[in-house]
Amino acid sequence: MTQPAALCPNCGAPILFRWSSSVQTTCPHCQSILIRTDVNLERVGVVSDLPPDSSPIQIGTSGVYENHTFTVAGRIIYDYADGSWNEWHIVLNTGASAWLSDAQSQYAVTLAVEAEPLPALASVHLGDRFTWNKIALAVTAITTARYRGVEGELPFEYWDKHEATFVDLRSAGGDFATLDYGDAEPVLYLGKAVEFEALRLKNLRAFEGWS
Amino acid sequence: MTAPQVQSLTCPGCGAPLTVRSMGRAVTIVCGHCHSILDAKDPQLRILQRFEAATGDETPLIPLGTRGKWRGAAYEAIGFQRREIEVDGLTYSWREYLLFSPYKGFRYFTEYNGHWNDASVVTALPELQDGSPKYLGKKYKHFQTSLAKTTFVLGEFPWVIKVDDDIAVADYVSPPYVLSSETVGEETTWTLGEYVQGPEIWRAFGLPGIAPAPVGVYENQPSGLRVSAAQTWFTFLGLFTAFFLIFTFQQMFAQREEVFREAYRYSQSGAEASFVTPDFNLKGRTTSVEVHTDADVSNQWIYLNYALINEDTGQAYDFAREVSYYTGVDSDGAWHEGSQHDDVTLPSIPPGRYYLRIEPESDPNLGLISYTVAVTRDVPVLGLYLAALALLLLPALFISWRAHNFEQMRWAESDHPMKSIRVGSDE
Numbered sequence: 001m002t003q004p005a006a007l008c009p010n011c012g013a014p015i016l017f018r019w020s021s022s023v024q025t026t027c028p029h030c031q032s033i034l035i036r037t038d039v040n041l042e043r044v045g046v047v048s049d050l051p052p053d054s055s056p057i058q059i060g061t062s063g064v065y066e067n068h069t070f071t072v073a074g075r076i077i078y079d080y081a082d083g084s085w086n087e088w089h090i091v092l093n094t095g096a097s098a099w100l101s102d103a104q105s106q107y108a109v110t111l112a113v114e115a116e117p118l119p120a121l122a123s124v125h126l127g128d129r130f131t132w133n134k135i136a137l138a139v140t141a142i143t144t145a146r147y148r149g150v151e152g153e154l155p156f157e158y159w160d161k162h163e164a165t166f167v168d169l170r171s172a173g174g175d176f177a178t179l180d181y182g183d184a185e186p187v188l189y190l191g192k193a194v195e196f197e198a199l200r201l202k203n204l205r206a207f208e209g210w211s
Numbered sequence: 212m213t214a215p216q217v218q219s220l221t222c223p224g225c226g227a228p229l230t231v232r233s234m235g236r237a238v239t240i241v242c243g244h245c246h247s248i249l250d251a252k253d254p255q256l257r258i259l260q261r262f263e264a265a266t267g268d269e270t271p272l273i274p275l276g277t278r279g280k281w282r283g284a285a286y287e288a289i290g291f292q293r294r295e296i297e298v299d300g301l302t303y304s305w306r307e308y309l310l311f312s313p314y315k316g317f318r319y320f321t322e323y324n325g326h327w328n329d330a331s332v333v334t335a336l337p338e339l340q341d342g343s344p345k346y347l348g349k350k351y352k353h354f355q356t357s358l359a360k361t362t363f364v365l366g367e368f369p370w371v372i373k374v375d376d377d378i379a380v381a382d383y384v385s386p387p388y389v390l391s392s393e394t395v396g397e398e399t400t401w402t403l404g405e406y407v408q409g410p411e412i413w414r415a416f417g418l419p420g421i422a423p424a425p426v427g428v429y430e431n432q433p434s435g436l437r438v439s440a441a442q443t444w445f446t447f448l449g450l451f452t453a454f455f456l457i458f459t460f461q462q463m464f465a466q467r468e469e470v471f472r473e474a475y476r477y478s479q480s481g482a483e484a485s486f487v488t489p490d491f492n493l494k495g496r497t498t499s500v501e502v503h504t505d506a507d508v509s510n511q512w513i514y515l516n517y518a519l520i521n522e523d524t525g526q527a528y529d530f531a532r533e534v535s536y537y538t539g540v541d542s543d544g545a546w547h548e549g550s551q552h553d554d555v556t557l558p559s560i561p562p563g564r565y566y567l568r569i570e571p572e573s574d575p576n577l578g579l580i581s582y583t584v585a586v587t588r589d590v591p592v593l594g595l596y597l598a599a600l601a602l603l604l605l606p607a608l609f610i611s612w613r614a615h616n617f618e619q620m621r622w623a624e625s626d627h628p629m630k631s632i633r634v635g636s637d638e
Binding site for chain 1: 233234235236238252283285312313314315316317332334335336337338345346369370371397398399
């Protein structure tokens with residue numbers, strides 16, 4: 001899946017893409033944020049130091065979701081009132097792009113889906129019920145988060161954001177959804193809450209003192 | 212296992228060293244020396260609250276920093292809190308231990324009076340139906356709703372924790388599980404707990420000594436009965452039906468063949484005390500045999516010593532019957548007692564040629580008594596079935612009683628105590 005190398009316009013290090021459709025990546029050497037254009041890579045910024053992190057997942061971790069293997073290609077880190085969480089950008093063996101969120105070790109995998117109409121943020125309250133793709137969900141959390149940093153490959157440009165509000169929904173059957181109000185138009189991500197074991201993750205980060 | 216990895220900080224309240232174990236996930240850290248509750252998200256560790264407690268006021272049974280292997284993963288105890296509720300003016304307190312794995316995250320052990328639960332935040336959303344939640348296909352019964360507050364806290368937590376804050380807690384049970392909701396403001400968190408034995412925790416975490424013995428019955432404690440009362444009654448019903456069918460079958464196909472009938476007279480003056488009847492033939496297979504006695508006793512009695520004797524083998528079946536009948540009139544009116552008829556069934560007699568030896572006795576002053584003896588083979592035996600059913604009923608009744616007792620003790624502590632009389636539980 002690794003694509004032919006390009007060179008970092010800032011430091012000249014080779015940049016490898018795990019996913020052919022990646023729009024943005026970071027240089028593992030100089031932490032430059034690079035945007036892929038038709039012809040080359042454009043440096044748009046630099047990643048500030050990432051916060052001390054406790055997620056066992058890292059770029060290159062692989063796993064299984066609903067009988068499809070996936071590889072972790074990048075992530076976005078968010079801060080909110082009670083801590084931080086990671087949205088890991090994963091690439092399924094179908095070529096689809098999805099998100100594996102790790103919020104205090106509560107894991108969920110979601111994919112962007114087309115659904116109409118999505119509610120305006122102001123009209124959403126805890127406990128509200130919505131049905132999309134025939135899945136009945138209830139709002140369980142409304143979180144305003146600060147963009148904290150990025151790493152690796154992302155399916156869109158994401159580097160000069162500040163604040164976004166997320167609405168989390170869950171179903172009785174373990175379905176999980178997030179409404180992302182970070183842009184002008186909300187985006188719905190739909191998937192499942194998953195147990196750590198069920199993801200069958202490999203190439204996890206090693207924690208000193210923990211085997 | 213290697214030594215726990217810790218990050219060292221200093222309490223801004225008293226300067227004591229702080230230990231941070233959850234790798235950047237802590238939101239609240241508590242100083243064990245001055246009981247300052249600190250904001251772990253703040254680089255200066257701002258003091259959020261300070262609570263009053265004597266040092267050593269509360270000693271966690273699982274010391275913070277203890278590691279063990281639980282459900283296949285390594286966990287470390289990183290937080291401890293004592294919480295309490297007030298019901299009818301009485302305070303009940305329990306303890307919660309927060310466990311952390313860098314891979315699997317957080318889980319809690321809760322302990323009340325030696326009863327332990329292993330609890331985790333649920334991933335699916337429980338559905339409320341008529342106020343009772345259904346979670347992953349299982350229905351839970353409401354046990355108790357109360358306001359819980361933290362009264363003592365140590366270590367670190369991935370959420371903001373404060374002493375004396377009220378949190379609405381509701382417990383719903385389906386032993387060995389308990390589904391709990393905690394509501395702060397508009398946000399409700401559901402956790403699922405499973406009843407676990409203290410010694411299992413002691414083994415997994417290598418704790419010294421032995422787990423304190425549980426006291427009483429806890430809300431989601433399994434009864435320990437290997438079968439439920441419903442299962443026992445189901446089995447009973449199955450056997451009852453089988454017995455009923457066999458009995459009906461016997462009733463339909465029993466031959467009720469009379470093989471002997473003879474009339475006799477008894478008088479004390481009669482020469483011989485005992486006599487034998489002519490032979491009769493019991494054909495076919497081994498069957499029951501009924502011996503019927505009719506006697507024209509009236510304010511009299513006759514006692515008959517019987518022996519059914521196989522002519523070929525000499526095998527004798529001895530039994531005795533009394534036939535007595537009394538009537539009279541007293542202040543309550545007419546009365547009678549006893550009967551002029553008697554039946555006795557010998558359950559399984561092999562085929563062959565038989566005769567009866569009869570030895571009648573009575574009061575010599577009562578005069579002449581006429582009586583008839585009849586022998587019928589292959590009659591249905593109801594008594595055996597009744598006896599067997601009674602025996603079958605015993606375990607079903609016993610288990611129902613035990614289960615009922617246990618449920619009564621369980622629900623006595625709830626918002627919905629059972630209304631019937633308490634049996635066998637002493638408090």
